[in-house]
Amino acid sequence: MMPTISSMPSTQRWPSDSHFDVIVVGSGIGGLVTATQLASKGGRPLVLERYLIPGGSAGYFERDGYRFDVGASMIFGFGQQGTTNLLTRALAAVGQKLETIPDPVQVQYRLPHGLSVRVHRDYEQFLAELGDRFPHERQGIRRFYDTCWQVFNCLNSIELLSLEEPRYVARVFAQNPLACLGLARRLPANVGGLARRYLQDPELLRFIDMECYCWSVVPAAKTPLINAGMVFSDRHYGGVNYPQGGVGRIAEKLAQGLVDSGGYIQYQSRVKRIVTQQGRAIGVELATGEYYTANRIVSNATRWDTFNTLLDMPSPKREQHWQQRYTPAPSFLSLHLGVDAAVIPSDTDCHQIMLDNWDDLEAPNGTLFLSIPTLMDPGLAPPNRHILHAFTPSWMADWQGRSPSNYEHHKQQLANQLIQRLDKIFPGVAGAIDHCSIGTPRTHRRFLGRMNGTYGPMPQQQLRGLLGMPFNRTAVPGLYCVGDSTFPGQGLNAVAFSGFACAHRLSADLNL
């Protein structure tokens, strides 16, 4: 999936030495937010990215006149008020801004037994629609989602920075003790407990499972309440907003802002090794043999890649324990289709989630996610065409040990099954395709540098909410992690949070 390099940062003046304040391995949104925050505070970070363009899972590629988002396309964090609009804030910190298009519906669910629910941007409209499907649960539904609002209101009233910085924690507590206590109380909670407190209908509880699964990749019992408070409320507050020009614009703008603010970014620079000296991270070695040093090293690769592959010393015990508690979520089988616009009715919602059988919620080829970003921004496709990005969970194990021809055959077979599912919703779509790119877990591993193409960590069993997620500092002095395998987890706004927190802790450590 080769992108065309259309908007790289303006020419940067390379420093005369090869020592930096901070080296960030990877230019995912987590890495870029860390670096831009540091640069905006006067630091001198270097971002090293193995690929041709920035963004990782929030990147893009272009084919046949289509501009496809690699992964993310339901974007939170572009609100204009409060403190949870972290993408707006991250861009503004380095003098950047993006035009966004508000999505009136976060997602349309098409679930078993004809359960069809649209999550409207307007909270009351959503509650009314869900309540119409479960009239006997109207009161419980309101109580459940109102409790999520309480969590969100606490989050949205404090500056979201590093919980590893005691002076910040003390200051925020002094400024807003009730919000902090509210959050502390909910930190160990999962959504399942709250749902069962207010709701009884088994199908409605399944619906709440799907509400969680579609971003946490685990059902409600394993999904931290803090994250749900954010997602279930911010969609009605800041809303879901699509960046004009595609999701890849976010990373491009951050990279530009980084360079404008005195930071550095270098592409096609795969870090082969994080180098330690007497147990302390001091530099990185690239696949080309180049060697850079820094006062601090930040890894935006997953924790599995960081500690099992990149670090030149044995993985610390703390990381081994983490890997026992959290397991890598599956990757995806992704179809990037270009289709004749005539087969997509104009009132279709941009994001759809489909499931035929509740027992298949977590199964490979069970839940089908669909994004049609050209409904928001038609400029991503040639005239009278739409982009359909359909993806479903898929494990690496299903793709290993196959001969090239068998791999191609399997890919095509599963892609055809997905297209048949799409055809039931958009009759004629199977015959209206003029472009089809298929990505498997192997594609995700190759292009995103993520172990087995994983979407990120998921709890092995029911854990105590977010308490088990590690922060940015690691057991290796001088080494930090940022991105979706650190607190608070997956999603663009979540990894932006992780980036703010990481830069905050680094600034304190480096006296920036």
Ligand SMILES: Cc1cc2nc3c(=O)[nH]c(=O)nc-3n(C[C@H](O)[C@H](O)[C@H](O)COP(=O)(O)OP(=O)(O)OC[C@H]3O[C@@H](n4cnc5c(N)ncnc54)[C@H](O)[C@@H]3O)c2cc1C
């Ligand atoms: C199919 C799919 C759909 C999604 N949909 C949504 C959505 O709708 N909304 C949402 O908010 N989130 C969504 N997500 C999740 C979201 O995209 C991720 O959680 C987030 O982008 C992860 O960001 P990150 O900073 O942790 O790292 P990544 O995006 O993984 O970026 C890490 C970067 O590091 C680079 N790298 C890795 N190793 C090295 C190395 N050794 N040397 C140099 N560079 C290296 C990689 O090339 C990559 O650019 C989706 C993800 C996928 C896969």
